[in-house]
Amino acid sequence: MPELPEVETVRRGLEPAMAGARFEKVELRRAGLRFPFPDNFASRLAGRRVEALGRRAKYLLADLDDGAALIMHLGMSGSFRVNGAAPGVFHHARSKGAAHDHVVFHLSGGASVTYNDPRRFGFMLLERREALAEHKLFRDIGVEPLGNELDGALLARLFAGKAAPLKAALLDQSLIAGLGNIYVCEALHRAGLSPRRAAGTIARKDGAVSARAALLARCIREVLEEAVAAGGSSLRDHRQADGSLGYFQHNFRVYGRGGGPCVSPGCEGLVQRIAQSGRSTFFCGACQR
């Protein structure tokens, strides 16, 4: 599930419990996730206070009071659950999947936060904050799509000369960071652009901003903002940090709708599903060119 809107939704759900709280104890129920946990991970976290909980692309970043940052990535199936301090405030009786509760943060004040991740593609790392910009994970990361920088001019510059299809270019985290399979499909549909079109073709040769680039930049921002406002999409049984379901999935226009009618006004096309670099792409061949 977790593309930028879902990670941002998780951040907002965790912030009230984590920001300002101290880690009293951290339970690790296995040696690692996608990567091994850092050496002495639990003991390095114990006693640290979380000064702020931020997000960069699909990464959650907890700023700690010793100058370190706890980096958390949800992979494909990671989720957090907050258990309130007061009994009954928000209790998950649901024990199904508890086998995949890999990390429990016990916080000052009595609340706890549990990280669950069946596929274990997620990971947690600990790095000094001032070294983050040069860290392997962040050094080559692209522009934040909801920030001020992303507009038609930048998109045209990023994609200029690229032969790769738009789908691949938009998924490339070193260009724009935070889009995933769902929102790339959705943004391209809104922009009326084919996922197969060469990325370079939305830039003009003279370097001026093309109408296509400006429209695509606008559609990327729009779909992400709408999804964040709706609390993410939460496919399958993935839940927000507070346990409720996100509603954006009801607003998918193409994703998961292969064979169905295109919802663009006046379009008579059908949504197709194709494979691009091994992953499903949903699009309408009639109105996306």
Place this chain on the structure above:
DNA sequence: AGTTGCACCTGGCTGC
């Protein structure tokens, strides 16, 4: 350098 394909894992759904 730019791409593609595969690997990493488990679970859920479909169809026989």
Place this chain on the structure above:
DNA sequence: TGCAGCCAGGTGCAAC
């Protein structure tokens, strides 16, 4: 009901 096969939101790395 059982089981095989396919699919899934992400990323990193090896191979062309």
